[in-house]
Amino acid sequence: MAEERLQKILSRSGYGSRRYCEELINAGRVVVNGVRAEIGQKADSMKDKIEVDHSRIPQAAAMVYLAYNKPRFMLCDKVQGDERRSVFEMVPGGNDLSIVGRLDFESEGLVLLTNDGELVNRLTHPRYEHEKEYKVLVTTKPEPKQLEAWRRGLVLEDGHRTSPVKVDIVTTLGKGAWLRVIMKEGHKRQIRESAKLLGLFVVRILRIRIGTILLGTLKTGEWRELSEVEVASLKKTKTKETFKKEQRPREINTQKKKADRR
Secondary structure (H helix, E strand, O other), X not given: OOOEEHHHHHHHHHHOOHHHHHHHHHXXXXXXXXXXXXOOXXXXXXXXXXXXXXXXXXXXXOOOEEEEEXXXXXXXXXXXXXXXXXXXXXXXXXXXXXXXXOOOOOOEEEEEEEOOHHHHHHHHOHHHOOOEEEEEEEOOOOOHHHHHHHHXXXXXXXXXXXXXXXXXXXXXXXOEEEEEEEEOOOOOOHHHHHHHHOOOOEEEEEEEEEOOEEOOOOOOOOEEEOOHHHHHHHHOOOOHHHHHHHHHHHHHHHHHHHHHHO
């Protein structure tokens, strides 16, 4: 394996985000081949002896990236003593994987599982604003004012104020309707609680997309490996702060061109 920045190796080995791993290095808690590590240092996790708090980090494992179509009535947590089925029991090596995009017990659809700690942080940290898309069946067709309130954001019973979301009616079904809901956050039971506040009753929630990854034709209870292209697309996502910084020079250039034309 080629040399990589030390904080990247530590993050991938489960020590937290890159920023936190930099703090470990600055605090003098990381040693490479017997020498205290420094920020910016590179190492080869297969050849070099890397220690954190005098304990050698685990040998680099092969990276695993899976998409799984979670059925209803299945847990997305590892709970000792709970006899209900868990997502981690349904995929190979599940006990060594972390989940991205938890769904509540009754909801179904796309979740991702991986042992790439850095990617887990990237996909779950609010600053990256990864979109998650859902198909939601409600028992009554929402009125325009209900949809507008949902789009603006709501204050849930636990005091959390939701960020703006995209909500549209896709099709009607008897007195009910299928909705498309797109969010950039994932507060606990957010869709169900939002609908409840608006007087809507949710029958079914199916997640069909996380970021750039689609559920597609994956059947309930089946899993598949993500392609290299799919993994790369997830890793390429920029933070909103980075996006704004990159957009600013473009705006300045556009303004300059308009001024030149005058």
